[in-house]
Amino acid sequence: MTRKTTREARTQLAGMLAIAAAGTAAYWVGEGAAGGLQAGAILFAFALLIFLGRRWSPTIETMSGVGDERTRALTQRAAAFSGYAMACVLAAWGLISAAAGSFNATVGAMSVVFAVTWIGACAWDSRGG
Structure with missing residues (x-):
């Protein structure tokens, strides 16, 4: 090291x-x-x-x-994959609970947080952030 x-x-x-x-x-x-x-x-x-x-x-x-750079890149890829996996879980959970008639407000709030941070990160990175 x-x-x-x-x-x-x-x-x-x-x-x-x-x-x-x-x-x-x-x-x-x-x-x-x-x-x-x-x-x-x-x-x-x-x-x-x-x-x-x-x-x-x-x-x-x-x-x-x-x-090193390789380790940091692998960490970044793993974090991105985990984030997308959680987004899919939250979306499915929200849709299933809404269809069952018992929408979970916490899941809804977490979905909004993911969407806002994802859009913000895309805007930041696209401008060379």
């Missing part, structure tokens, strides 16, 4: 640990100590898996997004 990559990996670890701490606190408040500790264990373990596992697994390296 280069100095820049090492710095990026450490910065990413700090961010993941901060998110794990926030998730632990949120579950602790909402679910109690047992729920908080369980969520915290999962979140902290995942952060360490990403941080330590990138050296031994190309899949985890791609999941981390930290590395």
Whole structure:
């Protein structure tokens, strides 16, 4: 790893640990100590898996997004695929629930967020963003 990559990996670890701490606190408040500790264990373990596992697994390296241009491109492609898959799931879920007579407002809101961010990203990127 280069100095820049090492710095990026450490910065990413700090961010993941901060998110794990926030998730632990949120579950602790909402679910109690047992729920908080369980969520915290999962979140902290995942952060360490990403941080330590990138050296031994190309899949985890791609999941981390930290590395050379190839790794960053693979991460970007994987994220785009996941985003489109979620968009299809949300669209199907919204249509099926509406047809069943019980439209889910949360799914509708998530669909709108995806559509707005996708259109915004297309506009930004098409202008050389």
